[in-house]
Amino acid sequence: ATGIATAFGVSDLVIGLTIVAIGTSLPELAASVASALKGHHDIAIGNVIGSNIFNLLAVMPIPGILAVTAVEPMALYRDYIVMAGVTFALLLFFIICYRRGTLGRIPGIILTAGYLGYMFTLFLANQA
Incomplete structure (x- = not known):
C-alpha cells in the first residue's frame, strides 16, 4: 500500500x-x-x-x-496540536452538557465537522 x-x-x-x-x-x-x-x-x-x-x-x-x-516533524507541530485541541473541545462539551446528562447532536456535528476539516487540511497539505 x-x-x-x-x-x-x-x-x-x-x-x-x-x-x-x-x-x-x-x-x-x-x-x-x-x-x-x-x-x-x-x-x-x-x-x-x-x-x-x-x-x-x-x-x-x-x-x-x-x-x-x-517521527515526522509535522506530526508534532500539526497533528498533536489538533489531537490536544479536540481532546480539550470534548472535555468542554462534557463539562457543558454534564447537567443534562447527554452530549447531544450539536457537539457530535461540531466534532464531525472538525474531523472533516482536518481531513481536508491533510489533503491540502499533501498537495503542496
Whole structure:
C-alpha cells in the first residue's frame, strides 16, 4: 500500500492518519453506534475511552520498544496540536452538557465537522 501511496505522492503520515485510522476504527464505531441505538450508552462510551487508552498505553509503545522510530516533524507541530485541541473541545462539551446528562447532536456535528476539516487540511497539505 505504501508503494502505491508514494506513487501518487501521498506521505506515509497521511496514510496512517486517514486510511489506516479509519480502517482500524470502523469496528469500534459500529459497536458504539449499535450499543447507543440499543440504549446501552455506557458500553459505547466505555468502548471509545477504553480503546483510546489501550491504543495510547499499549499499541503506541510496543513498536517503540521493538525498534527506534522516526517521527515526522509535522506530526508534532500539526497533528498533536489538533489531537490536544479536540481532546480539550470534548472535555468542554462534557463539562457543558454534564447537567443534562447527554452530549447531544450539536457537539457530535461540531466534532464531525472538525474531523472533516482536518481531513481536508491533510489533503491540502499533501498537495503542496
